[in-house]
Amino acid sequence: MDRFVSKRVADTPPSGLRKFFDIAAEMRDVISLGIGEPDFVTPRPIIRAGQRALARGETHYTSNSGTFELRDAISRYLNRLYAVDYDPANEILVTVGVSEAMNLTMTALLDPGDEVIVPEPCFVAYQATIEFAGGVVVNVPTFMDDGFAVSAETIEAAITPKTKAIFIGYPCNPTGAVLTYQQMLDIADLAIKHDLVVISDEIYGRLIYNDIEHICFASLPGMKDRTVLLNGFSKSHAMTGWRVGYVCAHADLLFAMRKVHQYIMMSAPTIAQFAAFTALEVADDDVEVMRQDYDRRRRLIVDGFNTLGLDCFEPKGAFYAFPSIQRTGMTSDEFCMRFLHEYEVAMIPGNAFGASGAGYARAAYATAYDKIEEALNRLESFMRQYG
Ligand SMILES: Cc1ncc(COP(=O)(O)O)c(C=O)c1O
The missing domain is CATH 3.90.1150.10 (Aspartate Aminotransferase, domain 1)
Known part of the structure; x- marks a missing residue:
């Protein structure tokens, strides 16, 4: 068959x-x-919030975008941690993990043949998600001698008229690499110069060591509107099985993603959304x-x-x-x-x-x-x- x-x-x-x-x-x-x-x-407080939601009978769909309370909590959380400002009404969408968020991003952004530059080694799903959406992956290698950090020069050499986006994920699965502020600024300059979107998977942003501070790509000067920020609860809050994450983007892009999400998913799991709210409020x-x-x-x-x-x-x-x-x-x-x-x-x-x-x-x-x-x-x- x-x-x-x-x-x-x-x-x-x-x-x-x-x-x-x-x-x-x-x-x-x-x-x-x-x-x-x-x-x-x-963590227990998060589990208890999920249990309470279930006991209250929170067993229905939520708004397609996710509960307003959770989106509002995400907005405050991102502002508190990274000084970025997302409007919960039309710049944040709650998803079934970062996995769905990636999928929505690619479906909403890519026309057949559009190229996405992806530094590798990288998370195994990046390539498949782009290809399932009809896009073309343009891999650029990274090396141990450079701390597995991608350089703006390597990315620039891979840009063609068909390039639509750069897809980065730092801290990186599988290398554990992070980018310096200057390396991020160089990529941001490139995105502006060539009019590209930067998709930034920051699912490991809370798991960072040696007193390094995670910098949210959207917080770089001029980058909020052209960044698609992917994040979630699976790793930071040990919530892999709850299946909840989110995507933040300019309202025009988010509108397109919400349309895809509406048809393929309706809404993220309701109990998990209540648990995720508590994760942001009390689980630091x-x-x-x-x-x-x-x-x-x-x-x-x-x-x-x-x-x-x-x-x-x-x-x-x-x-x-x-x-x-x-x-x-x-x-x-x-x-x-x-x-x-x-x-x-x-x-x-x-x-x-x-x-x-x-x-x-x-x-x-x-x-x-x-x-x-x-x-x-x-x-x-x-x-x-x-x-
Ligand atoms: C870099 C990266 N992004 C996204 C995901 C998917 O996470 P989620 O459970 O939120 O779908 C993973 C899971 O391993 C990952 O390592």
Whole structure:
């Protein structure tokens, strides 16, 4: 029956992560550094808000845009954290996670053949979302020597008359890179010069270390109107399963996105919207406790990789380490397959995140400290055998 599948979908390979999750799921003693999901349960006050909403009978659709209370809370939150000013009435849309927000953005922005510049290695869904919407991905590589930060020069060299947008995601999954203020300003200048939209996935904005402050792309001078800001609760508030996020953009763009959202989704889950409201209002301390815990694990894993001979860039945000595995002489796939089959530790081959991820592997440190210690013990044995 595959003759019925559209060419667009048939041509898109399944996510390179799936294979490893499927194998790991069959194993008994596996330590997963594979999945990019907090191991914390959603903080209690947020869960209780969801329970209360359910008990009150909040079981209906909300407004397509999301409850006004949540949009208003998002507006105040973004203003408090990043000094950006979004109108809850027509510049904020509540979505089914950043996943849906990306989808709406691409569907609303792209005509067939429009090009989107995407630095890689990057989150696996960026490419597929652009292609499903009929767009063309123009990847630009980033390198460990540059801290996996994309430069404005590399982006400018990739611009053509068909370029419509630049899609960045910092802090970066899978590298943990962040951009400096100057690097962001250079990209902003480019966007203005070439009249492009910047799509900025800031889902890891609260998970940032070494006293670095997250800068919201929309807060750069002249950038609010040409930035599409994607954000959500999955990572910062350990709310992956609630499926709630949001997109903020100029009212004209948001109007188009809302139209798509209306037809494909109606509204984001109602209970989750009430929980998300509470997340923004009262959960700052919980976010900070989780961030500090990730930071401890980050230092452990990065030191561990470097000590064992796998050069590892120090991630500045998110919860991923991205060591080079070139020292083993294996490809990323071989390394991850052997480490999984022989030592029962799941990591993801770097090339699953783009061609320039070849020679690297991603380890998520959203796993308990003692499990990371055990994974490093197993890596020590692995390196003795193969290093
Ligand atoms: C960079 C990035 N963006 C977006 C998402 C999707 O998040 P959500 O759960 O909000 O759909 C993920 C999830 O792993 C991610 O890593």
